Amino acid sequence: MRGGDDSVYEGGSYNIVVCGIRRRDARLHRHAVKLWEAVAEAYSPGRVRAKLPPVVVLRLAKATAVFVNAGFGRMFLGWAKGESRLLDFVGLGTHRLFGQIYGRELCREESMAHLRKRLYYCVVTAFFTVVQIIFSYAQLHIFSLAISVMLLPILLDRQWSTLVSRMQSRYDRSQVSQLSRHLGKALAPLATTTGMPTRFGLRGMDMLLGGLEMCVGGAQFVSGALIFAYSVSRAARPTAEVEPELVAAMTGLRVAKELANLLSPLIEQRRQPAQFDRNEDCVRQILHGLTAVASSPMELALRIHEQPEAEAEFMHSCEVLTASVVCGSWRPAEHAGIRGALMPFSSRVA
Known part of the structure; x- marks a missing residue:
C-alpha cells in the first residue's frame, strides 16, 4: 500500500514538473515572438522613414526641456506654475505621431506595450555590446563598427518606444492639471467652496522608484557622455596609443551603461501604472467637484452662462479637454458627466 502511495506521489510530482516546464516554454516562446515582431518593426523601411525626422526633433526638444523647464519658463517666459510647454509639445507630438504610424489612439495599454518592447531592444543591444567588446579585444574593429551600423534602426525604435512609454502619462498629467486649473477659475465666481485638484501627490514607493x-x-547620461567623448577622441587620433587601463575603464563603462539601460524599463514597469492611476484619480476628483456645483450638466451650463468670466475660463477648459489624452483614452463609467457638462461649449470650440 505504501508503494502505491509513493507511486501516486511521484506521478503527481512528475506532472507538476512537466506542467511547469510547459508553462516556462510557452512564456519563452511568447517573448521570442514579441521580440521578433519588435525587431521586424525596427527594420521596416517604411517605419524608419516615418519615425526618423520627428523622433529626432522630439528627442532634441525633450533634451532641451531639461534646461528650459517649468521653473525657467515661469520665471522668464510667463508660463503658469508647474507648466512645461516644451514637454507638452513633446507629449502632443508623440501622441499625434503614434496615430499617424499605427492608425489608432495612444492609450495606457499601448504605452505599456512599448515599454515592454523597449526592454526587448535593451536586451538586444546589451547582447551585441558584449559581442563588440570581444571583437575590440580581438582587434577586429571593422566587425565592431559593422555591428554599430546594424543596430542603428533598433536604437531609433528604442528612442521612439521611450517617448511613447514615458510621455503618455506625463502628458496626461499636464492636460488634467490644465483642465483642473481652468475649471477652478471658472467655478470660483459660482460661490462654491469645492476646489479642483491641482497637485499630484506622490506615494512612498513611487517616490523611491522615482529617485532610483x-x-x-x-x-546613463554620464556613461554615455564619457563613451561618446572617448569615441570622438579615438576617431580624431586613430593611430594614438591607448593605455590598457583606459580601454578596460571604457569597457566597464559600456557594460554599466547597458545594465542601466536594462534597469530603466524594469523600474518604469513598476512605476508607470501608479502614474496612470494617479491621473485617473485626479479626473475622478474633478468629476466630484463638478457634481458639487450642479446636479446636472444642464444646470452647470446655465450657471456658467450667467457669469461671463466663468464662461471664458470654461471655454479654456473645453479646449484642454478636446486636446486631452487621458479624457479621450480613459473612459470611466462616470465619463459622460464631464463630457456632458462641457458639451454645450465643446461644439463651439471644435
Missing part, C-alpha cells in the same frame, strides 16, 4: 529612476538616468 533619476539615479539610473544620471548613470
Whole structure:
C-alpha cells in the first residue's frame, strides 16, 4: 500500500514538473515572438522613414526641456506654475505621431506595450555590446563598427518606444492639471467652496522608484557622455596609443551603461501604472467637484452662462479637454458627466 502511495506521489510530482516546464516554454516562446515582431518593426523601411525626422526633433526638444523647464519658463517666459510647454509639445507630438504610424489612439495599454518592447531592444543591444567588446579585444574593429551600423534602426525604435512609454502619462498629467486649473477659475465666481485638484501627490514607493529612476538616468547620461567623448577622441587620433587601463575603464563603462539601460524599463514597469492611476484619480476628483456645483450638466451650463468670466475660463477648459489624452483614452463609467457638462461649449470650440 505504501508503494502505491509513493507511486501516486511521484506521478503527481512528475506532472507538476512537466506542467511547469510547459508553462516556462510557452512564456519563452511568447517573448521570442514579441521580440521578433519588435525587431521586424525596427527594420521596416517604411517605419524608419516615418519615425526618423520627428523622433529626432522630439528627442532634441525633450533634451532641451531639461534646461528650459517649468521653473525657467515661469520665471522668464510667463508660463503658469508647474507648466512645461516644451514637454507638452513633446507629449502632443508623440501622441499625434503614434496615430499617424499605427492608425489608432495612444492609450495606457499601448504605452505599456512599448515599454515592454523597449526592454526587448535593451536586451538586444546589451547582447551585441558584449559581442563588440570581444571583437575590440580581438582587434577586429571593422566587425565592431559593422555591428554599430546594424543596430542603428533598433536604437531609433528604442528612442521612439521611450517617448511613447514615458510621455503618455506625463502628458496626461499636464492636460488634467490644465483642465483642473481652468475649471477652478471658472467655478470660483459660482460661490462654491469645492476646489479642483491641482497637485499630484506622490506615494512612498513611487517616490523611491522615482529617485532610483533619476539615479539610473544620471548613470546613463554620464556613461554615455564619457563613451561618446572617448569615441570622438579615438576617431580624431586613430593611430594614438591607448593605455590598457583606459580601454578596460571604457569597457566597464559600456557594460554599466547597458545594465542601466536594462534597469530603466524594469523600474518604469513598476512605476508607470501608479502614474496612470494617479491621473485617473485626479479626473475622478474633478468629476466630484463638478457634481458639487450642479446636479446636472444642464444646470452647470446655465450657471456658467450667467457669469461671463466663468464662461471664458470654461471655454479654456473645453479646449484642454478636446486636446486631452487621458479624457479621450480613459473612459470611466462616470465619463459622460464631464463630457456632458462641457458639451454645450465643446461644439463651439471644435
